């Protein structure tokens with residue numbers, strides 16, 4: 554059975570020279586490792602790509618939650634599924650046919666995620682929910698860690714949660730950007746059940762303890778979706 558709440562630390566805030574150790578520090582505490590892939594086209598920042606993900610996959614048993622902030626996800630996303638990613642999330646703004654790509658990812662053995670950036674309305678994508686496994690709502694503008702959480706993005710979370718409940722769908726609602734001890738409860742109350750946290754985990758003295766605290770705060774605030 555899947556856990557009620559997913560905490561997914563983002564390695565964007567980790568020390569890239571010691572990635573295997575940084576992932577080791579959250580083993581046993583994190584549900585997923587969130588891997589931010591940026592191409593300096595879709596977003597004005599450049600991080601890591603497939604070779605690093607393939608190597609890091611061998612260093613941990615924690616499922617990978619790959620977030621592709623790239624153009625042309627149709628070309629690259631299947632490779633991450635083949636590399637063993639649990640979820641592969643691509644951006645709605647970068648993809649012409651999200652349902653087709655979701656099918657390809659599922660056929661390659663991964664869950665399919667659809668990400669919605671700050672300036673994109675979620676409304677046109679609600680009808681696609683039956684075809685995807687995770688909706689990732691950006692609570693910042695995609696591209697950089699350490700930004701301030703935008704509570705106004707939570708209306709999108711509420712809209713998705715309403716549709717998921719109304720249609721009795723099995724879709725995770727993930728939030729990403731500025732998630733920390735002082736913001737996670739609001740996101741959980743709005744209906745999120747998966748939480749990406751970079752700075753709040755890797756900026757803490759004890760990343761595993763930071764995850765436990767975030768989980769407790771989220772679960773205390775989580776409404777019942779039954």
Ligand SMILES: O=C(CO)[C@H](O)[C@H](O)COP(=O)(O)O
Pocket residue numbers: 563565566587589620693694695696697698699700729730731732749750751752753
């Ligand atoms: O997708 C991202 C940036 O585009 C990161 O996952 C996100 O910013 C997490 O970092 P932080 O918790 O520090 O905000």
